[in-house]
Amino acid sequence: MLRFLAAVGAAFLTFVTASGRLAVFAGLALATAFTPPFYPGVMLRQMVSIGYFSLPVVGLTAVFTGMVLALQSYTGFSRFSAEGAVATVVVLSVTRELGPVISGLMVAGRVGAAIAAEIGTMRVTDQIDALTTLSTDPLRYLVLPRLLAGVITLPMLVLVADIIGVFGGYLVGVYKLGFNPQAYLNGTWQHLETIDLVSGLVKAAVFGFIVALMGCYQGYHSRGGAQGVGRATTYAVVSASILILLVDYLITAAFFSR
Amino acid sequence: MTNTRPVPKISVRGLRKSFGRKQVLDGLDIDCGSGESLVVIGGSGTGKSVLVKCILGLLHPEAGSIYIDGAETVGLPHAARERMLQKFGMLFQGSALFDSLNVWENVAFGLVQGRGMERAAARDIALAKLAAVGLGPEVSLLRTSELSGGMQKRVALARAIAAEPEIVFFDEPTTGLDPIMADVINDLIVECVREVGTTAVSITHDMVSARKIADRIAMLYQGRIVWHGPTAEIEHSGNPFVDQFIHGRADGPIKMQVRAA
DSSP: OHHHHHHHHHHHHHHHHHHHHHHHHHHHHHHGGGSSOOOHHHHHHHHHHHTGGGHHHHHHHHHHHHHHHHHHHHHHHGGGTOGGGHHHHHHHHIIIIIHHHHHHHHHIIIIIHHHHHHHHHHHHTTHHHHHHHTTOOHIIIIIHHHHHHHHHHHHHHHHHHHHHHHHHHHHHHHHTSOOOHHHHHHHHHHTOOHHHHHHHHHHHHHHHHHHHHHHHHHHHTOOSHHHHHHHHHHHHHHHHHHHHHHHHHHHHHHHHOO | OOOOOOOOSEEEEEEEEEETTEEEEEEEEEEEOTTOEEEEEOOTTSSHHHHHHHHHTSSOOSEEEEEETTEEOTTOOHHHHHHHHTTEEEEOTTOOOOTTSBHHHHHHHIIIIITOOOHHHHHHHHHHHHHHTTOOGGGTTSBGGGSOHHHHHHHHHHHHHTTOOSEEEEESTTTTSOHHHHHHHHHHHHHHHHHHTOEEEEEESOHHHHHHHOSEEEEEETTEEEEEEEGGGGGGOOOHHHHHHHHTOSSSSOOOOSSOO
16 A cells, blocks of 8 residues: 555656646746847748648648538437537537647647657757857747747637638538538528637647647657657657647636536 | 966866766866867766866756856856857767758857857858868858768868857867868867967867877866876876776776766
8 A cells, every 4th residue: 555655656746847847948948038039030930830831731630520520410410400500510619629629639740749859859969059059048049939939820720720620511511411501601600709719719829839848848858869859759749639638628618617 | 476377268176977876077177278278088988078068067067166267157147157158169079060051050050149140241250160171162051961971070160160269179079080081170170279279178089189189188087087288298197097098908997888978
């Protein structure tokens, strides 16, 4: 029993230590935002890398998600003659939940991994130490631009994903399930409220921060050559994905629980 | 009577650094005078790189003092450390060039990002430094992955001296190079250091390189300096550790370590 308690205690301490390290890392990086020098060019490049180059994968995922959602909700709702709610279910599910979560997970896989691999490689090849010796703070130059780019870009990406996802639902609803186009669009707009969109975009900003933070943190602390970089990349994607799902629940509870 | 001894450019006193149970630096003392070229020799894993990283502030020692121009640098606040780092240049063992940038952007990086210089002015300086290490302007637009090992070392050397630092560190500058290219790099180091009057601290286990670039040599073993003196005296040091090392003998007081520091 004592051994079990010791193991639980050790695991808890490890968790608290890791959380503390992550929080300090994020705090130190964010603190560099308030004093010059600033690197807007680096941030713009990261925004293009995170946002623009993620558009194809996020767009494809969103359109198929909207299509499947329309199909599934139709077959489910038809059992109790509620087919008319398909458009509303699609738009609410996509804007509140599926748009931000699926975009977040896809970006975690594509961008989080790339950030961890890039910074990890820089770490194991002494490029981060070289930055320091060239009077450039690595947190300011490498980490902050990626964090800000994640926070700014993911909401834009999710907005596009929302539109494409709803369009996917429209395609299936109108061309496969035989809905009247005007009636489907009415059903889409009728019950959509600002809070639905805003909650999704807030989630997106937080997910963008999480993806960039986990990529930077794992890469920055990678050790042990190619194997260490590979491990950092895996940890970045897994930890960001788990955190996205956890934080998704917390934000949903904050916005919608009564 | 007043003490007229000049303040050393770098002075290290009682430096201790360990990783887990392994004591890498164990009360190390060393001085390096202004404009002097000091070479620290020692086997692999003896803590040469750790010593340099401690001086640069990349690693934090557990005890001891590091003075630059007589001022303590251990425990400096972040802003003061950033100012102090402008005195330093560093050539890394693996060159550590930024593969996302081309050659001239690598050389000019510290000038543009670290000191806020205009890109055009920094590019002119970068091209001049590349010329100083024997590389023409046609190389300046290449990616670093397109360069050979010797060219990468030259670019890294140009980057290390681009801002004309007061102190330059060279970490194994000739490792992995063929003997001719190693000699070219040694000549460039001697030229670059003497021309600007820079203080140089090099770490190496290449004795040919050490003899060529050093004014003074210090030998590191088990976390301490076991011998130091002018380069000319190393052949007659009378120190068994130095004798074994410079003659590359397996038998002697030095026991090889299995794990790196």
